[in-house]
Amino acid sequence: MLMSIAIAAGIMGAIGVFSAAFLGVAGKVFAIVRDPKVDELEEALVGANCGACGYSGCAAAAQAVVEGRAKVNVCLLGGAETAERAAEVMGVDVTAEETPVATLGCNYGVDNAHLLFDYRGIKDCRAAAMVLGGGKVCAMGCLGLGTCVRACNFGALRLGDNGLPVVDKDKCIACGACEASCPKGIIKLSSTQLRIAHQQESTECLAPCEATCPAQIDIPLYIRSIAEGDYRQAITTIKEHNPFPLVCGRVCPHPCEAACRRGDHDEPIAINPLKRFAADYEMNLNERILPNRAPSTGKKIAVVGSGPSGLTCAYYLSARGHEVKVFEAMPKPGGMLRYGIPDYRLPQSVLDWEIGGVEAMGVEIQCNTALGKDISLEQLEEEYDAVYLAMGAWKSRAMRIEGEDDYPEIESGIAFLEKLAKGERPELGDEVVIVGGGNTAMDCARSSLRLGAANVYLLYRRSRAEMPAAVHEVNDGEFEGIQYHFLSAPIRAVGTDNSLRSLEFQRMRLEDHGGRPKPVPIEGDIGNMKVTNLIAAIGQGPDLTALGTMVDATKWETVLTEIGTCQTNREKTFAGGDFARGGATVVEGVRDGRDGARAIHLFLNGEDMNVPENYLAKPPKFTGVKGGFEVLPTDTPRVEVPVIEKSERVSTFAEVEITLNEEQAKQEAARCLQCGEVCFKGHRGKRS
Amino acid sequence: MTEYLLLFISAVFVNNILLAQFLGNCPFIGVSNKVSTALGMAMAVVFVITISSMFTWMSVKYLLIPLELEYLQTIAFILIIATLVQFVEIFIQKVSPTLFRTLGIYLPLITTNCAVLGVSIINIRNEYDFMHTLVHSFSAAVGFGLALVLFAGIRERHALCDIPKPLRGTSLALITAGLLALTFSAFKGLL
Numbered sequence: 009m010l011m012s013i014a015i016a017a018g019i020m021g022a023i024g025v026f027s028a029a030f031l032g033v034a035g036k037v038f039a040i041v042r043d044p045k046v047d048e049l050e051e052a053l054v055g056a057n058c059g060a061c062g063y064s065g066c067a068a069a070a071q072a073v074v075e076g077r078a079k080v081n082v083c084l085l086g087g088a089e090t091a092e093r094a095a096e097v098m099g100v101d102v103t104a105e106e107t108p109v110a111t112l113g114c115n116y117g118v119d120n121a122h123l124l125f126d127y128r129g130i131k132d133c134r135a136a137a138m139v140l141g142g143g144k145v146c147a148m149g150c151l152g153l154g155t156c157v158r159a160c161n162f163g164a165l166r167l168g169d170n171g172l173p174v175v176d177k178d179k180c181i182a183c184g185a186c187e188a189s190c191p192k193g194i195i196k197l198s199s200t201q202l203r204i205a206h207q208q209e210s211t212e213c214l215a216p217c218e219a220t221c222p223a224q225i226d227i228p229l230y231i232r233s234i235a236e237g238d239y240r241q242a243i244t245t246i247k248e249h250n251p252f253p254l255v256c257g258r259v260c261p262h263p264c265e266a267a268c269r270r271g272d273h274d275e276p277i278a279i280n281p282l283k284r285f286a287a288d289y290e291m292n293l294n295e296r297i298l299p300n301r302a303p304s305t306g307k308k309i310a311v312v313g314s315g316p317s318g319l320t321c322a323y324y325l326s327a328r329g330h331e332v333k334v335f336e337a338m339p340k341p342g343g344m345l346r347y348g349i350p351d352y353r354l355p356q357s358v359l360d361w362e363i364g365g366v367e368a369m370g371v372e373i374q375c376n377t378a379l380g381k382d383i384s385l386e387q388l389e390e391e392y393d394a395v396y397l398a399m400g401a402w403k404s405r406a407m408r409i410e411g412e413d414d415y416p417e418i419e420s421g422i423a424f425l426e427k428l429a430k431g432e433r434p435e436l437g438d439e440v441v442i443v444g445g446g447n448t449a450m451d452c453a454r455s456s457l458r459l460g461a462a463n464v465y466l467l468y469r470r471s472r473a474e475m476p477a478a479v480h481e482v483n484d485g486e487f488e489g490i491q492y493h494f495l496s497a498p499i500r501a502v503g504t505d506n507s508l509r510s511l512e513f514q515r516m517r518l519e520d521h522g523g524r525p526k527p528v529p530i531e532g533d534i535g536n537m538k539v540t541n542l543i544a545a546i547g548q549g550p551d552l553t554a555l556g557t558m559v560d561a562t563k564w565e566t567v568l569t570e571i572g573t574c575q576t577n578r579e580k581t582f583a584g585g586d587f588a589r590g591g592a593t594v595v596e597g598v599r600d601g602r603d604g605a606r607a608i609h610l611f612l613n614g615e616d617m618n619v620p621e622n623y624l625a626k627p628p629k630f631t632g633v634k635g636g637f638e639v640l641p642t643d644t645p646r647v648e649v650p651v652i653e654k655s656e657r658v659s660t661f662a663e664v665e666i667t668l669n670e671e672q673a674k675q676e677a678a679r680c681l682q683c684g685e686v687c688f689k690g691h692r693g694k695r696s
Numbered sequence: 697m698t699e700y701l702l703l704f705i706s707a708v709f710v711n712n713i714l715l716a717q718f719l720g721n722c723p724f725i726g727v728s729n730k731v732s733t734a735l736g737m738a739m740a741v742v743f744v745i746t747i748s749s750m751f752t753w754m755s756v757k758y759l760l761i762p763l764e765l766e767y768l769q770t771i772a773f774i775l776i777i778a779t780l781v782q783f784v785e786i787f788i789q790k791v792s793p794t795l796f797r798t799l800g801i802y803l804p805l806i807t808t809n810c811a812v813l814g815v816s817i818i819n820i821r822n823e824y825d826f827m828h829t830l831v832h833s834f835s836a837a838v839g840f841g842l843a844l845v846l847f848a849g850i851r852e853r854h855a856l857c858d859i860p861k862p863l864r865g866t867s868l869a870l871i872t873a874g875l876l877a878l879t880f881s882a883f884k885g886l887l
């Protein structure tokens with residue numbers, strides 16, 4: 009008896025020892041090399057192996073963090089405390105880590121949405137989505153049956169009165185369960201870092217204004233924030249897509265206002281003056297409202313050119329934790345904002361504050377350093393992980409007329425404006441003639457008036473309707489006293505003793521060829537006018553000489569880049585703004601800057617930087633207001649932007665337009681319809 | 697050959713390890729919320745059951761019977777299976793990280809899966825030879841997988857239904873499992 013117990017125990021013991029030895033040897037033979045950090049990190053995590061983070065256990069989560077696939081705040085169970093310990097192991101600063109929050113992409117509850125049919129089936133969004141995509145007309149409409157609410161294990165969601173889920177931001181721990189459960193992809197995790205890298209997609213609900221804004225600013229949100237008096241939120245929203253709100257609020261041609269849905273019924277919302285209001289609020293507060301900076305990544309990026317495009321790229325790269333240095337040829341940063349656009353539209357003190365914001369984001373700007381002279385592209389590619397070129401369009405096009413180079417009184421528009429920007433106040437004669445019809449020509453003409461010229465003429469070869477300058481600029485200029493000569497092109501500058509006397513010009517007529525009308529000379533109809541100063545402002549293009557043949561160019565002598573990523577033919581080099589577009593606008597430069605920053609960030613992380621599948625390269629067509637709904641008129645019309653007295657306007661370079669006051673801003677913001685793609689608020693009537 | 701085929705069909709449908717013998721019920725309820733995870737679990741189970749029953753069969757044949765220690769069978773099997781699963785985990789982690797990522801999470805769960813032990817014991821009780829053991833274990837595991845995936849598919853559809861409150865969750869899962877077992881019992885007449 010004893011014997012058989014002993015044998016049994018012995019055998020079992022032997023099997024046990026053998027198994028242990030076997031596993032021990034196997035463990036050695038098949039050992040995989042592990043980063044000691046992984047073990048250390050695993051210690052730091054809670055150790056519950058709950059899988060809430062989406063990884064198979066704490067060890068896998070630790071591995072992911074070490075490999076950079078996950079953030080130190082990966083552990084949902086452990087919360088802030090665990091994140092701090094993990095951050096310590098990884099040597100990063102946890103305070104800068106921002107947790108995303110679930111955010112709803114549809115704002116239209118039962119009262120505001122256009123319904124296709126009344127869904128009475130199973131109370132679950134996934135079931136409803138199987139029936140023609142649900143009961144709403146809009147394909148992106150929230151079905152409001154609360155599948156996400158039930159998916160949330162942390163009680164952060166509830167269904168609100170209007171049938172839309174409401175997020176309790178404090179309870180949301182960013183587990184992503186709602187996002188995974190929503191059959192329409194309407195509820196998503198969102199954070200500053202995600203939003204600044206976001207590119208609009210055709211599958212999102214976008215307001216007409218928002219989809220038309222080149223910078224893709226969430227316009228309805230910032231207008232709503234202003235209406236609610238939350239100016240801090242307004243400026244934060246704008247800066248997620250455009251770090252130049254003071255500048256754009258003053259000089260942007262605001263295509264958004266042309267697309268505004270209220271504009272189809274009465275007058276568009278004063279979107280841009282509202283942006284200026286929010287931006288000035290920050291400046292007057294004298295406090296920088298900046299997004300969180302992601303922990304340092306140790307990557308270095310060089311930006312060449314400190315115009316709006318270069319600085320935007322630098323700003324967003326810095327926000328994502330990269331180290332950015334901007335090289336600028338001129339003595340001061342700002343590009344055309346400083347050396348082109350005159351003070352009466354954009355005071356230099358305002359520009360200085362705006363650039364200060366970019367520097368406060370951690371960007372270093374080194375002036376008086378030109379690419380092609382002090383530094384070369386090869387050198388930058390060698391020393392930095394990526395390069396963004398935004399050298400603008402600074403080469404003036406010549407008029408190609410007889411006598412163009414013979415007289416000192418003839419100069420280019422940008423050379424003239426640059427002098428003004430440097431504080432010079434050149435003496436002009438009585439008869440100043442500007443050639444051209446764009447913004448530069450308008451700025452030269454209006455500046456000449458302010459310098460005291462008795463007569464300022466503007467010669468343009470097409471008619472008023474074709475002028476590329478902003479309409480209100482042309483009207484303002486006329487009001488201030490510019491005399492327009494349309495359908496006229498210069499042909500010869502005449503002078504005596506090296507001094508300009510007169511200008512011969514050819515009268516033109518327009519021929520319609522479909523598209524933009526073409527000016528053709530009227531044979532023999534030649535005019536003559538007295539001239540003391542002639543300013544040629546017929547367009548600018550980029551100067552590619554500093555790069556030689558290193559980057560591919562288009563036939564318009566601009567840098568060739570990939571749409572949406574701004575990458576050039578050189579892998580590490582990106583380009584945008586006027587340098588890639590030719591003479592464009594500030595806000596397009598800002599768009600390129602942000603697109604470039606997104607692409608560079610992904611490139612440096614070794615991720616796919618292609619644009620999303622449903623990338624919106626152009627704003628979609630909006631169908632207007634659908635049946636049964638009617639836009640309600642408002643009590644107050646669109647605000648008039650206040651301006652200074654005319655006498656002061658033409659004698660000084662003081663800023664012409666004045667910021668809206670708080671009351672005006674709130675009243676104007678209340679006019680906004682808070683549009684989506686199909687639905688909007690502020691309507692009368694419902695589906696019949 | 698027909699014999700093996702019959703063995704296969706009987707193990708998969710008629711004597712389904714889950715629905716006829718009621719072994720391995722905890723993963724049946726635990727990992728049947730999604731078809732994709734159920735599929736992963738099923739694959740891991742097929743893998744482990746087939747390998748472990750080979751080893752347990754050999755241990756009985758060459759160790760326990762010669763030493764006349766058949767009564768130690770259960771305890772020895774537990775040890776062997778646990779060791780084996782551990783080894784398999786170490787091995788695939790080294791050899792195929794991708795396979796590890798798909799099966800990895802399920803392996804530790806299987807260590808304590810009674811179906812694994814059950815299949816090994818059934819092999820011995822039915823006095824199968826090595827080939828029969830192999831085919832039977834594989835088939836039983838496939839049967840387990842089939843039931844699991846079917847069940848997960850049903851539960852996925854449940855998620856969309858308006859279920860009375862008291863029945864939600866495990867209670868409905870158990871009722872469904874019962875009905876599914878009932879359906880499988882129809883295969884009884886097959887052989």
Ligand SMILES: Cc1cc2nc3c(=O)[nH]c(=O)nc-3n(C[C@H](O)[C@H](O)[C@H](O)COP(=O)(O)OP(=O)(O)OC[C@H]3O[C@@H](n4cnc5c(N)ncnc54)[C@H](O)[C@@H]3O)c2cc1C
Pocket residue numbers: 259260261312313314315316317318319335336337338341342343344345348349350377378379380398399400401402422425447448449451554584585586587591592593594595597
């Ligand atoms: C007179 C005028 C009025 C305008 N008015 C408006 C307006 O009302 N609204 C609007 O939206 N847009 C307006 N624009 C257009 C707008 O200013 C430009 O589209 C915008 O500034 C382009 O930004 P950018 O960053 O691409 O280039 P830029 O602003 O031109 O900046 C390029 C920078 O690169 C630097 N640089 C150039 N070469 C080198 C080199 N080799 N090495 C180092 N640095 C170099 C330049 O010094 C400059 O600072 C106007 C332009 C002009 C000229």
Ligand code: SF4
Pocket residue numbers: 112133149150151152153154155156157173189190191192193194195
């Ligand atoms: S966000 Fe998605 S899941 Fe949530 S209620 Fe709306 S449609 Fe349903």
Ligand code: SF4
Pocket residue numbers: 215216217218227228231267268269270271277279679680681682683684
């Ligand atoms: S009404 Fe408001 S949301 Fe709609 S297009 Fe105009 S500004 Fe944008």
